[in-house]
Amino acid sequence: MLSNLRKFVVSHKKIPILHVNNMCCSKMRSSLQRLKPHVPLGRNYSSLPGLIGNDIKSLHSVINPPITKIRNIGIMAHIDAGKTTTTERILYYSGYTRSLGDVDDGDTVTDFMAQERERGITIQSAAVTFDWKGYRVNLIDTPGHVDFTLEVERCLRVLDGAVAVFDASAGVEAQTLTVWRQADKHKIPRICFLNKMDKTGASFKYAVESIKEKLKAKPLLLQLPLGEGKAFKGVVDVVNKEKLLWNPNSDDGKDFVRNPLLEMSDPELLKETTEARNALIEQVADLDDEFADLVLGEFSENFDLLPAEKLQTAIRRVTLAQTAVPVLCGSALKNKGVQPLLDAVTVYLPSPEERNYEFLERISRLLLPFADQHIEIPSLTAGNIALTVGLKHTATGDTIASSKSSALAAARRAETEGGKKHRRNNEAERLLLAGVEIPEPVFFCTIEPPSVAKQPDLDYALKCLQREDPSLKVKLDADSGQTVLCGMGELHIEIIHDRIKREYGLETYLGPLQVAYRETILNAVRATDTLDRTLGDKRHLVTVELEVKPVETASVMPVIEYAGSVSEDLPTASQEATENGIHSAFLQGPLLGSPVQDVAVAVHSLIIHPGTSTTMISACVSRCIQKALKKADKQVLEPLMKLEVTVTRDYLSLVLADLAQRRGTIQEIQTRQENKIITGFVPLAEIMGYSTVLRTLTSGSATFALELSNYEAMNPQDQTVLLSRRSGLTQ
Numbered sequence: 001m002l003s004n005l006r007k008f009v010v011s012h013k014k015i016p017i018l019h020v021n022n023m024c025c026s027k028m029r030s031s032l033q034r035l036k037p038h039v040p041l042g043r044n045y046s047s048l049p050g051l052i053g054n055d056i057k058s059l060h061s062v063i064n065p066p067i068t069k070i071r072n073i074g075i076m077a078h079i080d081a082g083k084t085t086t087t088e089r090i091l092y093y094s095g096y097t098r099s100l101g102d103v104d105d106g107d108t109v110t111d112f113m114a115q116e117r118e119r120g121i122t123i124q125s126a127a128v129t130f131d132w133k134g135y136r137v138n139l140i141d142t143p144g145h146v147d148f149t150l151e152v153e154r155c156l157r158v159l160d161g162a163v164a165v166f167d168a169s170a171g172v173e174a175q176t177l178t179v180w181r182q183a184d185k186h187k188i189p190r191i192c193f194l195n196k197m198d199k200t201g202a203s204f205k206y207a208v209e210s211i212k213e214k215l216k217a218k219p220l221l222l223q224l225p226l227g228e229g230k231a232f233k234g235v236v237d238v239v240n241k242e243k244l245l246w247n248p249n250s251d252d253g254k255d256f257v258r259n260p261l262l263e264m265s266d267p268e269l270l271k272e273t274t275e276a277r278n279a280l281i282e283q284v285a286d287l288d289d290e291f292a293d294l295v296l297g298e299f300s301e302n303f304d305l306l307p308a309e310k311l312q313t314a315i316r317r318v319t320l321a322q323t324a325v326p327v328l329c330g331s332a333l334k335n336k337g338v339q340p341l342l343d344a345v346t347v348y349l350p351s352p353e354e355r356n357y358e359f360l361e362r363i364s365r366l367l368l369p370f371a372d373q374h375i376e377i378p379s380l381t382a383g384n385i386a387l388t389v390g391l392k393h394t395a396t397g398d399t400i401a402s403s404k405s406s407a408l409a410a411a412r413r414a415e416t417e418g419g420k421k422h423r424r425n426n427e428a429e430r431l432l433l434a435g436v437e438i439p440e441p442v443f444f445c446t447i448e449p450p451s452v453a454k455q456p457d458l459d460y461a462l463k464c465l466q467r468e469d470p471s472l473k474v475k476l477d478a479d480s481g482q483t484v485l486c487g488m489g490e491l492h493i494e495i496i497h498d499r500i501k502r503e504y505g506l507e508t509y510l511g512p513l514q515v516a517y518r519e520t521i522l523n524a525v526r527a528t529d530t531l532d533r534t535l536g537d538k539r540h541l542v543t544v545e546l547e548v549k550p551v552e553t554a555s556v557m558p559v560i561e562y563a564g565s566v567s568e569d570l571p572t573a574s575q576e577a578t579e580n581g582i583h584s585a586f587l588q589g590p591l592l593g594s595p596v597q598d599v600a601v602a603v604h605s606l607i608i609h610p611g612t613s614t615t616m617i618s619a620c621v622s623r624c625i626q627k628a629l630k631k632a633d634k635q636v637l638e639p640l641m642k643l644e645v646t647v648t649r650d651y652l653s654l655v656l657a658d659l660a661q662r663r664g665t666i667q668e669i670q671t672r673q674e675n676k677i678i679t680g681f682v683p684l685a686e687i688m689g690y691s692t693v694l695r696t697l698t699s700g701s702a703t704f705a706l707e708l709s710n711y712e713a714m715n716p717q718d719q720t721v722l723l724s725r726r727s728g729l730t731q
């Protein structure tokens with residue numbers, strides 16, 4: 001949402017803002033009517049939701065439709081599965097746009113950033129709102145590239161349901177797994193859409209199997225494809241036993257017929273569909289006791305008599321319970337199968353009141369998003385998605401509440417419901433609701449403004465970008481004084497660089513991309529330290545004795561223990577100061593100045609002279625830890641990436657040989673039609689610039705996906721080379 005907010009701020013000069021606050025209905029109606037001609041649309045938009053032609057159905061329903069009729073959904077998938085193309089079709093069939101946008105022509109609604117249109121990929125999530133058969137659908141198109149994982153994560157938190165789009169010729173791909181796990185984490189009910197059924201090599205069966213195997217999900221086949229690849233012409237609705245055929249002469253897919261399957265005309269297909277329907281009924285009955293009772297009681301003799309609505313209601317229950325996922329198929333590009341997908345969204349995905357949100361927020365200005373355009377609205381009921389402006393201090397992951405007491409109540413609820421997590425008993429922390437988990441950046445590089453005078457402008461641009469994208473970290477290198485960007489991948493940093501130029505008018509220079517290493521220790525070491533300083537007439541005196549030791553946590557958060565004698569009478573402020581000192585010491589390890597992970601600290605003794613400031617306590621503890629770390633045996637940890645390369649047979653051996661040279665280890669090689677899918681692990685340092693290498697090696701025919709797996713100990717030889725290179729001894 002914040003990305004759209006920023007977009008709004010950037011582009012608000014172009015778009016007239018309608019101040020509808022406190023307006024009477026007739027005034028608002030005329031404002032809404034005036035909206036269309038004013039909005040500088042690059043595309044041909046038909047109507048905003050609720051507006052038919054230039055008329056308004058009902059102002060209340062435009063802004064606040066009944067909650068049961070709202071669907072807040074996201075579209076998620078592996079890169080290039082066809083999310084944006086599917087979204088375009090959805091907007092067209094719902095009447096939101098009057099022409100079909102095309103990713104390859106760079107004129108889609110939701111990919112509105114210049115970089116998105118140029119590269120044909122989604123970077124920021126975009127929200128659009130439209131109506132479908134009496135339902136209000138708020139839809140978010142999320143990025144598929146692994147570098148923008150955080151963007152997906154922050155969308156999932158506010159969604160009630162999602163459509164997972166798959167390339168039917170590839171099935172479950174690397175990033176599908178990641179987004180699927182994220183949706184699991186946020187308990188989001190899903191529908192699967194097997195897209196690209198028209199593509200050579202598309203296989204409904206293969207894609208369904210991969211959903212079972214890789215996602216460990218139970219697919220409910222609500223449709224069967226009519227033909228595959230070039231022969232794909234429509235779908236069978238298994239629930240209703242109907243055939244849906246798209247008119248081959250229609251160039252926008254609006255024209256399709258739905259006919260019941262008859263013994264006379266389609267005996268084979270009817271038989272196949274009946275079998276699929278019976279299997280579906282049995283599968284749902286296995287998962288839902290209420291439905292099992294119904295089926296066994298009234299319809300056990302003949303499943304054909306079971307009304308479609310009863311089956312749909314049960315499918316909805318299991319979808320909401322996330323014990324199974326409905327599967328549909330189609331081809332967004334060839335305009336087939338998208339309308340039934342929209343029907344399924346309204347039928348099977350939850351309304352906001354079926355999820356646990358009970359917030360009502362009052363904010364000075366609210367805007368309804370239409371991709372990169374917005375319309376101001378006077379109020380909003382629970383379950384809707386909107387934008388707000390003017391929040392200076394919020395960042396992605398924050399929760400906005402109407403008052404401190406409601407935030408406290410919500411925090412308490414979060415604690416009892418999901419939490420059980422240990423929270424520190426401090427009020428600021430209690431006010432926090434579940435934020436998004438921010439992935440650790442794995443790459444960094446220096447960034448320089450065109451001149452010293454422009455440094456404040458660069459700082460400002462980076463501050464703004466960071467607020468909307470917390471996966472971007474900005475640091476100051478203490479030695480060189482340079483600004484350092486830390487990001488999720490090469491593409492991430494490249495896009496940030498590009499955005500600074502386009503959106504803030506600053507030409508900046510990036511240093512070479514470097515890997516973010518970590519460090520750890522191999523043995524336990526004890527150290528003591530005393531800090532004795534007199535400032536003014538005040539004496540600050542602290543003596544600490546502690547031990548650092550290795551422990552396997554795979555985290556940079558140290559485990560902290562206190563000896564009984566220390567914890568007994570340690571005031572909270574002194575404890576916080578001690579822990580601040582511990583945390584700051586581990587941010588910069590002794591080998592490379594990288595964060596230290598897999599460590600525990602035992603504080604054996606802590607003697608604090610009365611009147612000693614908390615800053616001095618932190619400083620003493622931090623110095624003592626650094627002393628201990630220097631004495632310990634140390635180890636560099638390097639990011640190990642999980643890699644998936646899709647390559648044709650001809651180039652397999654070339655790619656494998658190249659990976660071997662990059663210290664890669666191969667986990668498995670699978671066959672998928674004409675392609676080989678290599679999965680394995682490779683150190684990040686060895687895979688920089690891999691897209692160019694792979695393109696050259698395979699004449700552009702291979703693709704790859706990369707994801708951080710874990711941090712692994714570097715072998716002693718490589719570690720020595722790295723350390724001497726970093727200390728400037730070798731190149």
Ligand SMILES: Nc1nc2c(ncn2[C@@H]2O[C@H](COP(=O)(O)OP(=O)(O)OP(=O)(O)O)[C@@H](O)[C@H]2O)c(=O)[nH]1
Binds near residue numbers: 077121145
């Ligand atoms: N054959 C075929 N190609 C499709 C279909 N849907 C999309 N494509 C093509 O696949 C490519 C990727 O489509 P997008 O809609 O940009 O995919 P996306 O999932 O939004 O991609 P990202 O946003 O970058 O993750 C484009 O070249 C589309 O034209 C389809 O149904 N069939």
